[in-house]
Amino acid sequence: MASLEGAKVVVAGGAGGVGEGIVRSLLRQGARVLVPSRSEEKLRGLEEYCQGLPGELITMPGDLSGEETARDLQNRIYERFRELDVAVASLGGWWQGKPLTSVDMATWDRILRENLTSHFLALKMLVPLLHPKTGSYVHINGFSAEQAYPMAGPVAMAAAAQKSMVLTLAEELEPTGIHVYELILGPLQTRERLLRGPGQPDWYTPEEIGEQIVGLLTRRDDEVVHRLLSKREVWQVN
Ligand SMILES: NC(=O)c1ccc[n+]([C@@H]2O[C@H](COP(=O)([O-])OP(=O)(O)OC[C@H]3O[C@@H](n4cnc5c(N)ncnc54)[C@H](OP(=O)(O)O)[C@@H]3O)[C@@H](O)[C@H]2O)c1
Numbered sequence: 001m002a003s004l005e006g007a008k009v010v011v012a013g014g015a016g017g018v019g020e021g022i023v024r025s026l027l028r029q030g031a032r033v034l035v036p037s038r039s040e041e042k043l044r045g046l047e048e049y050c051q052g053l054p055g056e057l058i059t060m061p062g063d064l065s066g067e068e069t070a071r072d073l074q075n076r077i078y079e080r081f082r083e084l085d086v087a088v089a090s091l092g093g094w095w096q097g098k099p100l101t102s103v104d105m106a107t108w109d110r111i112l113r114e115n116l117t118s119h120f121l122a123l124k125m126l127v128p129l130l131h132p133k134t135g136s137y138v139h140i141n142g143f144s145a146e147q148a149y150p151m152a153g154p155v156a157m158a159a160a161a162q163k164s165m166v167l168t169l170a171e172e173l174e175p176t177g178i179h180v181y182e183l184i185l186g187p188l189q190t191r192e193r194l195l196r197g198p199g200q201p202d203w204y205t206p207e208e209i210g211e212q213i214v215g216l217l218t219r220r221d222d223e224v225v226h227r228l229l230s231k232r233e234v235w236q237v238n
Pocket of ligand 1: 012013014015016017018019036037038039042062063064065090091092093094113114115118140141142143185186187188189190
């Protein structure tokens, strides 16, 4: 896709700290960006944050926690767009605090639901809507997918499982024209993070992640896994 002007895009998690920057970058390219969220308040905040940008922002209440609500969201996205050019999944949150042996079952279940099941349901609902010859699926992950992370074991385990999911998805979609990308990110200067004090100067901003995604989509890169850990590191490709 040489240009994203008028492209039909869904950003699942687009009302989150990383997702909102991705949404802004895509809007700057003139894309039509649909963002579902469980929170109407977050959707209103996103509309405010994106005011004045070109493109079209479409906000839609929606929940990827369970199959029924996810299917309902899929139907409403289909009614709006029919076919998608791009789907981005930037879902899940951070948790840390206890060693694995002390993690209670409620925390374990919640983290798996938010950081793994939501990703499974996002791909299950959004991939079938992608244009089978030219569509792209972009998965956002964190560096805990690839290293030990004491005191944040459940998040890191879910991230590692997401990586496995994306590699499998890419192989399964090989016979189609759909491209699959995973961005493995280091810490970011999200707006929420900046409220707690400055991050490191070499951390990426969410909009810079969005710009990298624009580059992947417009170049139609072949590689699946891309690492963007900090500006000090070169753009490494698996
Ligand atoms: N922040 C960082 O510094 C950083 C660094 C590296 C990687 N990452 C990666 O970036 C991605 C997003 O992180 P973030 O910092 O943007 O988190 P965030 O601000 O908490 O946003 C996460 C989004 O995930 C959605 N979500 C969570 N559970 C869900 C569920 N069960 N069903 C549907 N949606 C659900 C939320 O949707 P609602 O709008 O419905 O609440 C929210 O918009 C994650 O994959 C994370 O690993 C973040």
